[in-house]
Amino acid sequence: MARKRSTLKDVAQAVGVHVSTVSRALNPHTRHLITDEIAERIAQASRALDYRPNTAAYSLRTNRTKTVGVVVPDITNSIFPPIIRGVEDALLDKGYATLVVNTDGRREREAVILDALSARGVDGLVVASVQREDAAIGELAGQGVPIVTVNRSVDDPSIASVVSDDAAGIRMMLEHLTSIGHTRIAAIAGDQNLSTGKKRHQAFVLHAAALGLLAGPVRFAGAFNEDDGARCMGELLDGGGRFTAVLCANDRLAIGALGALRARGMRCPQDLSVTGFNDMPMVDRIDPPLTTIRIQQYQVGFMAAGVLLERMNARGEAPPARSVVLPVELIVRGSTAPAAASKPAPRVRSLTR
Amino acid sequence: MARKRSTLKDVAQAVGVHVSTVSRALNPHTRHLITDEIAERIAQASRALDYRPNTAAYSLRTNRTKTVGVVVPDITNSIFPPIIRGVEDALLDKGYATLVVNTDGRREREAVILDALSARGVDGLVVASVQREDAAIGELAGQGVPIVTVNRSVDDPSIASVVSDDAAGIRMMLEHLTSIGHTRIAAIAGDQNLSTGKKRHQAFVLHAAALGLLAGPVRFAGAFNEDDGARCMGELLDGGGRFTAVLCANDRLAIGALGALRARGMRCPQDLSVTGFNDMPMVDRIDPPLTTIRIQQYQVGFMAAGVLLERMNARGEAPPARSVVLPVELIVRGSTAPAAASKPAPRVRSLTR
DNA sequence: CCATAAAATGCAAACGATTGCATGATTGCG
C-alpha cells in the first residue's frame, strides 16, 4: 500500500546477511536458529525500514492465506454483526483476516459465494448460513477444509459447531409462561430445515408435554422474518383456536406477530402474551418491550473462531468435531403478562378482508 | 481449498501448449492474441480441470490483491451493515473481496487496523470511521492509496467521498416541525469533529435563523450513542430553557433522549416532540415510532464502491476527487406532534436526585 | 515461389517469501 514496500532482501542488504537469515530471525518459530546479536540487528533494521512481510508471497510459498471466510445469510440482519465481531476479534491478533460474504439464503448464490472464497483459498470457514442438510458444506468438510458452523448446526455430527442452547431457552420460556398462569400456548415455529427452527420447535413440543400444558395451534414460518411472523400470527388468530400466549421461534417473527396483533386492534400483553428468541438489539425499546431469550451472540462468534483455529492448526488429521453449546438467559419484559389479564383469542374474523 | 487445485501448468499440459499461452487465453485482456481454436480448447480444458487462478501468485506478480478494506467504527452499529452490504455487492462481481475492520472509534486501534490492512496490501479503502481532520487518511491518500470516505467526509476536499445530504435533511426536519407549529426548538448535536455532526449542526443554526424560529438550548454529545443522548436530554430538561421539540443529530441520540424523557415521567410526543436522523432499522417499531430522516444507506455504500473502482482503475494520476451527495427523505412518524399539544418543558428539577 | 511482414506461440525472468540441504565456523572431548 505504501509507496514502496521494503522486502526481506532490503533488510538483508542493510544488515549484510542472507535473506534466509532474515526470514528465520523474523519468524518466532525459527528465531532460535540465529545468533542473538545478529537477530537483534535484523530486528532493528526491519523496524527502521518498516518491513512488512508480503502476504501474497507468503501465501504462495506456504499455501496458507491467513484468511478465513465468514458466511452469513445477510449481514444486515442484526443478529449477525455481533457474531461476526466476535469472530473477527478472536482472529485479528492471530494474524487472520476475515472475509465476510452474504448468501441471502439463496442456494445458487451460496455456490457462487463459496466459489469466490475457495478461489481466494481461505484457510477455514465459519458458516452461519447452514441448513440442517447441507451438501456443499459436507463436501468441503470432506475435502479437508476446516469448517465450523455458528449459531446453527448441521445434522451431521462430524461438523464442528458453536451454538446456543435452544432447547433450554424454550424450556425457560415455557416455564416463565406457565409460572404466570398460561396453560394454552400457541407457537410460531421457524423453518424446520434450520437447526434453530427444528430444535426450538422440538423443545416446545417436548416441554409443553412435560409441563402438562396445552400446546395450542402451531404455524410454521418459511423465513425468520417480520413478514412471516405477521402472516403466521394472522393465521393463528383467524384459526379460532384458544390460547393466551404465542411463543415465537425468534425475535423477528415476534416483532411481525406484534404488528399483526396491533393491526387487528388487539393489545399485547393485555390480550395476548408474545415471546421472542435471541434478544436482538433494540427489542428492549419496542412497544411492548419484548420478553425473549438472550443468546451470547458475541461469545458464540468468538468461540467459533477458537474452534476453527484449533482445526486449522491441526497439522495431521482433523481433531474430533467439537460441538459447543452456550447457555442462554431468560429476559422478561413487557410483552408477557399473567394469563389472568389475558382474554382468549377472539374467534372473530379479522376486521379488514 | 479443494484437495488439489489445478494450475496453469496442468491446463497447459492437458492442451499441449505453453503455460503462457494458457494465461493469455484465459485473460479477457489478452485473449485476442490467441487463435480461436486453441483458445476454445484451453477454455474447455480449464473448465474440465476446474482451474482457478491462484490469487496469491497473481497478487505477487501484479502487485494487486483484488481486495479492498472497509473501515467502520463498529459493525455492530446498525447504520453500517447496509453500507457495507452496498460496498460488497458492488465489488463482488468485479472480482474484489472486502475486508471489514472495526476501529471502535479509537485512534490507536485505527493505527493497528490500517497496519493490518496495509500489510495485506489492499488495493483501496472505503472508510466510514473518518474524522474531519484525519492525519492517517491524509497520509495514505498522499501515498497514492485509492480512498473514498463514506457517510462521513474529511474537510480536505481532495479526498473523495460519498455522503448523504445532511443539510437538506435538517432543513426538511425543521420545516416539518415549524409546519406543525413548533417555534422553540432545542437540539442535541453530534460530535463536531465528525462531518455529520458538524454539517447537521451548522444546518440547524442556519435554517433555524432562516425560518425565523428560536433555536433553543443546544447540547453536544460526545458520541453518537444512546447514553449520550440520554445525558444530553437530561441536561436540556434540567437547563430550564423553553422548547417544544428536540432535534437530535441521529437516531441513537434520539432513542437515548426518549429514554431520558420517559425516565422523568414525560411523554413523547404529548409533552415534547423528538426527531432523529438516519432511519435506522427498527426505529419504526419503537415507542413512539421515530420521526426521522431516511438516508440511502445501501446506495451510499454501493456508490462509494463505484467511486473507489474508478480510482483504483485509474492507471496514471488519480482522477479529481469526486464528492457525491445523495438525497434524503423525511419520514414522519409518531414522535412528532403539533406544538399545540405540547407543553413547554417544565422548569422543575428532575424527580430523582 | 520467395522474401517479408504480421500473427501466434514459446521462453524465461521476475514477484517475495520459506525451507531442505550444504557449508563454514565453533566448540567439546579424548
Added chain:
DNA sequence: CGCAATCATGCAATCGTTTGCATTTTATGG
C-alpha cells in the same frame, strides 16, 4: 592438539502467474 559433533549461516529451489522478448508459423504481395 585433532576430530567429531554442533551450531550458525548461506545457497538455491520452489510456489503459480504475468509479460517483455525471442522464435516460430502463417499470411501477404511482388
